[in-house]
Amino acid sequence: MDNVDLNVLRQITQWVAAGHRVVLGTITRTWGSAPRPPGSTVAVRDDGLIAGSVSGGCIEDDLIDKARGGVLAAGVPKVIRYGIDADAAHRFGLPCGGLIELVLEPVLPRTRLDELLARLADGQRVRRVLTLATGEVSLQPATDTDELALSDTTLTTHHGPHWRLLLIGAGQMTQYLAQMGTALGYQVIVCDPREEYAEGFAIEGATLLRTMPDDTVRDLRVDGHTAVIALTHDPKLDDLALMEALTSEAFYVGAIGSRANQAKRRERLKEHFGITDAQLDRLHGPVGLKNGARTPPEIAVSILAEVTAVRYGFRVPEPVAVKAQAAVEAGCVT
Template sequence: MDNVDLNILRQLASWQAEGRRVVLGTITRTWGSAPRPVGSVVAVRDDGQIAGSVSGGCIEDDLISKVRDGALTLTAPEVVRYGVGAEEATRFGLPCGGTLELVLEPVGPQSRIPELLAVLQQGDRIRRVLRLADGQVELQPPSEGDVLQLTDTTLTTTHGPSWRLLLIGAGQMTHYLATMAQALDYQVLICDPREEYATGWDVPGARLLRGMPDDVVAELKPDGHTAIVALTHDPKLDDLALMEALASPAFYVGAIGSRVNQAKRKARLKEHFGLTDAQLDRLHGPVGIKNGARTPPEIAVAILAELTASRYGYVIPAPLSVGDGGAAPEAGCVV
């Protein structure tokens, strides 16, 4: 579940506290293209007010209509499908023959929404097991590789950030990057052993680590859902982090700095730390897409855009010339 859906749960909890009846819908399967991924949620209040989405709007309209007509006075979770046939697929804006499957769940004390939110607001992950027979919920610790599972008796979903972002350095741009990254479903960790930078760190939800960067990266055990970005401009810190990061399975490793500085950095990493050319080729630098970014928040946007492309395996084309025909400025080289 991403942070967009976390906001939906907050709205749902507010309605529940007001004593309103609410139905929670969770996408469990899709066939063909779909506007929202499996695991996305929508909440519908008893008067038809809605939070979230599971389609382009047509399925939401149908759910609202059913709630207002009293057709969704469920006593237990129910599995429903939209778009089984071509006519219905057209009606609900799905590809011809496409299907979207939802579990509709009447929300009550047994749903344990406040407890779920308390865990998520700490930035942690948790597994939620919904019993289809009666709507009872069990909250369990997560495990590696948790995915949504729908069986004849239960719906199991895992909530909380599924991606990790380690930022080396607690400078000004790190504040922007950490704040924005949390909205994109990253658990954000900051490594900075320098007292003058660590004092006053105040980004809610982002955890500050005070160890040396190479130790922090090694202890983190980066995997294919981990990104590491070096932001200090200090070779004594950035190089230590990159030495460990480039030898790991992290899906993205980047460092701020101009092309000249990147070339010097690669030479140091090869000469002093023995990194191979294949490992050095994984280094994104200057970090971020080349979109003319100059200010810290603009560079943060450029970095997150490149991270998003890497997450989905998308190769960003080389930038076109801008303005009077000069080359586009490099993101990540001006701070």
């Protein structure tokens, strides 16, 4: 669950507390091109006010009409589909043959959203099982398998941070990365044993660890849902984290520093820690997309953009500066 959907749940509890009837919609399946993936949520208030999205506008408009007509907020959950034929696909902004399937769930005390939010605030990952025939909900500890599942009788969703972002060093760059990473739905963990840096670090939603970086990577059991980024510029700390991260299943491993420093780092990791060439090829350094970023927040954006691309299996090619390319095309540079 990302922060967009978490905010939808929070908004629902506020609306219910104010006396409104609300319906929670969850995308369960999509076919063809869809604006948002399965698990995404939308909330519709009885007066038509909406939070979140499932299609970018067209389906939401239909849900608003239904809410104002009083046909959504009563009874038990229902499964509805939008799209399928060309006329409906065109009406709801879907490609021909596209389909979005939703479970619409009237929000009542049995929905247990307050309890779910309390568990999420404690950092728990939660498996939520909705019984379609009755609307009853059970909350259970999440499992390693966290895919959404819709059967004839239940809808199972998983909530809480599943992707982790481990940042080595609590300096200025980390402040921006931690804030942005939290907004992207990562469980952000910051490791810095240095008292002068860790003492003043405080980012809401981020956990600060004072252990040594190599111990931290091992203790966290870094897996394929974890990104590790070394940010201290201190080889005594960064190299310790990298030697463990590069031999782990982390989906992304990066380190800040110039190309010259990266070359020296690779030599150290290979000669002193036994990191292989294949493992070193996994290291993103200099870290981040090359987009001309200069300030700490700009660099943080470039780093998380690269992490996002790697997470979804995309490779962004090395960019060409517009001014330099223009000079080549004008014949000024060969």
